[in-house]
Structures are given as structure tokens and as C-alpha cells.
Amino acid sequence: MKADLICVGNEILTGLIENSNAGFLSRRLWSQGIVVRETAVVADSKEAIGEAMERALENSEIVIITGGLGPTDDDLTREAVASVLNLPLVLDRQWLERIENFFERRGMKMPENNRKQAMLIEGSTTMPNPGGTAPGALLEYGDRLIIMLPGPPNELQVIYEQSVRPYIEEYNRGKVFKLKTLKCTGIGESMLEEKIKALGNQDLPPLSYVARGFEVHLQVKGEGDPETATRIIERAEKKLRHALGNHIYGVDDETLAGKVAELMIEKQATLGMAESCTGGMLSSMITDIPGSSKFYRGGLVTYTEDAKTGILGVDKDVIAREGAVSEPVARQMAERVRIVLGSMIGLGITGLAGPHSDGSGKPVGLAYIAVSLAGDSQCKELTLGSGRQAFKERASQVALDMLRRVLLDLQ
16 A cells, blocks of 8 residues: 655745654554655645645555645645545534634634634544644545645644554554664674675565664564564564674664663663763763763863863873874773763763864864773774764764673673
């Protein structure tokens, strides 16, 4: 079964907002056995919406339209869809009452233009929207299923989980398409594929590779009734874990920072970090994890040479001889922050994010990441490429993987 997504809004076309709804809906539909054939982004235009709608109805069994359900004159999704289907818009008095109550609870009188949001295509069913005034709407039109959802992601996601997901499960009559993501790090996409190909003919289901910085996400797909789909994924996961070992750090919504936090707490370890080129990004990733206060002592952003020597106590002579971006400096940063903050583990990062060289002759994108335990330290030299944001993200990913491997006693 196929689905088309139509995302309505000039603000998406002009780049004022990211189209996060398409990604969310695609992931949810795939997990329910629905293949997304096409995603279209169209303007707030009755003609543009209508053309996309006609094309979608010709090619897919399910059509989902997002956005254009507000109260203003440029919200034209209802009118465009009704015109294509040659169906009238009718007033849903229960929804109108709900909108009136929505404003009344806020001590306001409902503006007259909000009445438009209670106009629904004849034959459609409303889906509750706890967070807003635009209802979701669902309509079976011949052998097609049409779903209209409001544009704000927080509203759309709640409506999908509460109303659309169970409806599609019934509509799809028990056939499911399950998806499990094995998250890998410390290995490139091509090497990962080589290791999997080395398994030979082991009856693996379809796999997809998604590169995310210094991570590769391996999507494993199982299709059939719920038990069959689950069994296919479990068998494949067992084979892949055997082949890839500790390159797999987690699954689905798990993150590398979350895995490090889990291991820190499990090992009763504590962590202190000294960052230079990453500017606090790694500390932010760690403190985004609930419960990080159980192990994270703190972080220092020692961005300048003076900060490295004055706050951490890095040897001035070492910086003068080796440069601030060097292995000895990274090792001293890790060792000194461990002592300064009284943590079991210290981590230091120094690098040259660019876009310009620092005059040392060292290439932009060079980074050194060190991890220190009492009496022991290790350091990696990396070339992470250009682009400051990408550089910081990649350096942070590598640092997290180094911490994970130290905690697992992997060298």
C-alpha cells in the first residue's frame, strides 16, 4: 500500500520553517507497512493544492495533507480538497462549540474567522486536536483514504498517534511493516556494508544505510503479520550483531550520549570535560540526558591558550613547542580537567574548526581527542573536514564513542 504526502505552506517553500512533518509521517507510515511514494511541498494556493491532490489520488491509496487548516484567508486546504472531490463543506456544530469553548477558557471571544475551522468536507470524520483549534479530518473516498492534519508539529504528532495510527492499522487489515534501526559508530558506511556482505547468503531482509556524521544507522525491515515481521527482524538483528559487534551501540531512539550516560551510571564512574574547538557542544549533549547529574561533574570551555594554561594548568612550554592543537595538549587537557573537577574520567578536545588556518601550518579540520583515567590516557588524531558546525558535531560524536569504549573496556 502506498501513500502520498502533501505539505502545504509558503513558509516551508521559502525555508522559514523546516518540514519536520514529512519526516515524522514517513517514519510512522513505514512502520505500519505503508510505502511513501512521494512527498510534495506546495504553496498556499487552491490551484497548487488541487493539482497535488489529483496526482496523489491517481497514484496512492492514502493521501495525507498537512497544513492550511487555520482560520485565515490563505488557509485553503479544505476548499481545495472539497473542490477536487466535488463535495460540499458543511458546518460541524460540535467542533464549532469546541472552538468557542477553547477561546472562552482563555477569557476571549472567538473571532468570527475561526468559524471556518469548523467547516468540514461532507462525510469526513473529525479527529480531536488537544492542542489547537483545527481538527484533523479523515475521509474514505472510494478506495482512497484522505487524511487532513494541522501543520504545527506538536498538534500533528498527537493527532497521528491518538487517531490516525489506530485507524490505519485497521485500514491496513493486520499487515504490518516493521522497522528497527541499529545505530553504529566507529565504522564507515562502506566498511559496514562490506562486513554485512561477508555474511554471504544468510537470508537477510531488506536493509538501508543512513550516514549521520560519524554514525551509520542500519535500518532492518520486516513485513507480514505482526509475529512474522517481528521474527524476521529478530533473526536479522542476531546475525548483524554477531558480524558488527560493538560497532552497534544502540537501537531506534537511543543516542550515543544516552548510552554513555547509561554506562557511566552502571559503572559508577564520574566525568569531567575540557572543550576547546567544540565550544561546549559535548557538555550540552551530555546534560540533555536526564540523570546526567549522577555522573557529570562539569565542563570547562578553555577556548584560548591562556584559558588552557591558566584554568587547566596545561604546560605553556608544551603549547609553545607543539601548538594548542596537538596530542600532548589534548592529553594534558584530559588529565588536568580530571584532577581539577575530581572526576574518575577526564576528556579533552582541541582542534582547528576553521574556516581559516591558525598560521601553524596544520590543516583545517584537524582535531585531537583524549580520554584520561588515573595512570592511563589515550588520544585520537582526526581529520574531520571543513564547516564549523559539522566539525563540532563530528568531534563530539567521536568523543562520545571513545568514552563508550573506555567504559566497555574496549581499546
